[in-house]
Amino acid sequence: MKLPIEHLKKSPDAFRFVIERGWWSERFADVEDSGARLAEEPTMEIRARTAGESVHLEGEFRGMLDAECGRCTRRYRHALRESFRLVLAPLGDGETPPDPEGLQDLERSGMCLGKDLETGWYRGPEIELDAFFVEIISLEIPMQPLCRDECPGLCPVCGSNRTENNCNCDDIKPSSPFAALAALKEKTEGSS
Ligand SMILES: [Zn+2]
Ligand SMILES: [Zn+2]
Numbered sequence: 134m135k136l137p138i139e140h141l142k143k144s145p146d147a148f149r150f151v152i153e154r155g156w157w158s159e160r161f162a163d164v165e166d167s168g169a170r171l172a173e174e175p176t177m178e179i180r181a182r183t184a185g186e187s188v189h190l191e192g193e194f195r196g197m198l199d200a201e202c203g204r205c206t207r208r209y210r211h212a213l214r215e216s217f218r219l220v221l222a223p224l225g226d227g228e229t230p231p232d233p234e235g236l237q238d239l240e241r242s243g244m245c246l247g248k249d250l251e252t253g254w255y256r257g258p259e260i261e262l263d264a265f266f267v268e269i270i271s272l273e274i275p276m277q278p279l280c281r282d283e284c285p286g287l288c289p290v291c292g293s294n295r296t297e298n299n300c301n302c303d304d305i306k307p308s309s310p311f312a313a314l315a316a317l318k319e320k321t322e323g324s325s
Contacts (some may be wrong), residue, residue, distance in 0.1 A: 134266065136181060138188050138221075139258035145180040145191075152177065152196070152266070160267050164274055169200040172210055177266060188255055190219040194269050200278040204286035205294050215273040217250065219265065224254040238264065 134150045152175040158165060175196030182189050196213035221244055229236055235245035239254065242261035246253040250268050285295040290302035 134177070134262050135259050136179070136190075136262055137259045138181065138255065141181055141183045141188060143183055145182040148179045148181060150177040150179070150262075150266075151175075156263075161270070161274070164198075169198045169211070169275075169278060172197040172199040175213065175270075177262075177269075184220075186223045188221040188260075190217075190221070192217055194266070194273065196270075196273075198275075198278070200275070202280035202284055203277040204279060204284045205296050206287070207280055207294060207296060209278075209280040211275060211278055213270070213273045215269055217269050219251060219253060221253050221255040221260070224256045226256070230254050 136148060154171055154174060157171055157175070173196075175194065177192060177194050179190055179192035181191075194213065194215045194217070198211040198213060199208060200211040201208050224230060224239065230239060230245050231247075232245070235254070238245035239256055242264060243257045244253055244255045244260040244262075244265070246265065246268070250265070250272075280296070287293065288295055288300050288302050291300050293300045
């Protein structure tokens with residue numbers, strides 16, 4: 134996915150890239166193997182402008198995964214959203230980036246990244262953003278997908294999904310102060 138930077142101006146231009154399923158599968162095969170698939174094709178919206186000789190990019194990645202909850206095993210939609218900023222400084226023909234590995238990237242894609250994901254260098258009329266996109270997307274891939282933060286998961290006694298079905302099994306440990314209170318109340322009422 135290429136961004137022509139030679140015609141950028143001081144006022145930002147908007148660009149929109151649609152990430153195709155084939156592109157995704159090649160780069161995020163491990164995510165697909167874990168059971169999380171693209172629900173739709175993700176997008177990268179970018180506003181790009183110049184500031185002196187530098188190029189400023191500002192944008193947002195948005196996507197939607199069809200994932201399996203790590204606690205209750207239910208399939209759910211997991212929204213992906215990551216904003217980013219990137220400032221690229223020009224690098225002349227004789228100059229080399231601080232990191233020697235960056236030179237290869239620079240020759241291959243017209244840009245290379247600094248240690249963080251917010252700065253880098255460019256050379257030439259266009260930059261190829263694929264490697265940068267992979268870095269940005271990786272920040273948003275969930276390590277343990279959860280249908281919601283407080284997902285109660287499966288009942289340890291009967292195995293039913295507690296999101297969908299309140300099974301009333303006795304817990305070994307009361308899960309909340311309210312549960313403890315309810316148990317206490319039941320006891321007192323039973324003994325009176
Ligand atoms: Zn869940
Ligand atoms: Zn149960």
